[in-house]
Amino acid sequence: MRKRVVIVGLGLIGGSLALALKDFEDCELIGVDVSQPTLRYASEHGVAHRLTSRAADVVGEADVVLLALHPQGIVDFLAEYRDRFKPGALVADVCGVKTAIMEAAKVLPETVDFIGCHPMAGTEFSGIEHAFGEMFRQSHFILTPRAESTREHIALLERMAAHLGCKDVYKTTPEAHDALIAYTSQVMHIIAVSVCDDPMLFDCKGFEGSSFRGCTRVAALDVGLWTQLFSLNAAALLKVLDRLLENLAAYRETLASGDLSRLADKLSSSAARKRQMDLPGPDLLG
């Protein structure tokens, strides 16, 4: 039987998902967005089989609803449409924080299966005009199912991830996901914006080396999105940030001591950790 898949939010991620899932199994793909320019672009570029600005018209007939809104938008959508989903439907989100979203999904009736997802891909851009169907190739697809999530729905998301070209599907808890993401992604963004706050920034224009470009690339971030991602994951992020401040302060203290052998020992230890991290493992060989 033909499945009806609704993607709510056709920005960078939702648009890319739509492009990648248009030929997924036997499904009708319906795109929802409140922005007329976005819908026009989606229509002109054949992003989905059907497009609408009215979620209320399509949510009730959907077998699968993928929420590709900003995190607060997902929270709000779940509250607003809680009683509109089809019984037995799978609702999933694809945003970068999971504890707050899983918490918000508790408003849903028991007849609806909610599974948190995070396809770990993206770019520093936003908007459907930057979407591309290959975005998820070779990325991890993280799932945070609930204890009561059905096997069928998990299997469906796994097939979807395979169709997106993801290299693997990784099931974990929302808390473990959020701690991971606070360290591997969120604090990198806090570092990038903090470096750009330095008063010397513009004096150095043209003299940034590759390390500077690598560290600050993500600083030109989507403010609305990241305000939500940071604040909805504040507890985990603050822990990582405090550990970073400690580690930086330890380097500061060692440098200020003038003790070269202590500085060398400390650099040896950190550099060895980085080399160890870069050794080919199951992930890199995959």
Add this chain to the structure above:
Amino acid sequence: MRKRVVIVGLGLIGGSLALALKDFEDCELIGVDVSQPTLRYASEHGVAHRLTSRAADVVGEADVVLLALHPQGIVDFLAEYRDRFKPGALVADVCGVKTAIMEAAKVLPETVDFIGCHPMAGTEFSGIEHAFGEMFRQSHFILTPRAESTREHIALLERMAAHLGCKDVYKTTPEAHDALIAYTSQVMHIIAVSVCDDPMLFDCKGFEGSSFRGCTRVAALDVGLWTQLFSLNAAALLKVLDRLLENLAAYRETLASGDLSRLADKLSSSAARKRQMDLPGPDLLG
């Protein structure tokens, strides 16, 4: 008249310089290194016209001596060979700190012209086996001449920079150079090693996104070299590090306050600075 150019130290930078300068004007290029494996590699790959492990044999006949040693090696070399240079010779170093080197060069007699240089290029590797002649293409070549440096010697280094493929030559003071480098490069390395000191590092293996890879790429650094670069530039680096700690702490405080509009304002300001930095300017159009 044929110029005799001696490059002391055939590691990543010295080896790359030698490869790039072998056909520079009418010169005899002589490579010096104390390591036999390095000399063997250099000989097998035709890195210079002549090779020797004994600087004493060639320094006295050199018109130009380029010191491509680690910073402390340069300081020691200048002290050891101070009376061996040919009167009228140009001695230059190519390392990444300048104030400490210019200070060390004061041991030279007045008959020797010393000019600090910093071709702003490199990779995260070290050793002659990673050297390549194209390393300096499109990079800046920084000069910190002394007031008494001759026009001829500055012009010679400018032609050399052009031959290396550098996009421009930028003359500045050692202090301004060191402040710039502390911010655009050194503190990026301190960030990278500090991030790798986090206890979560290995738990995240395989889940590092592009922001994490971009930020930590340089953490597997050459410990001997960077211990010297950091410690010989400690004053400038500590200033930058303190400003970074302040800027990170300001983000920490804003995040902890739970005030979303303040967080959004702060992110807007930083992101706008990054976008402003990335606007095409004279440098990017060049």
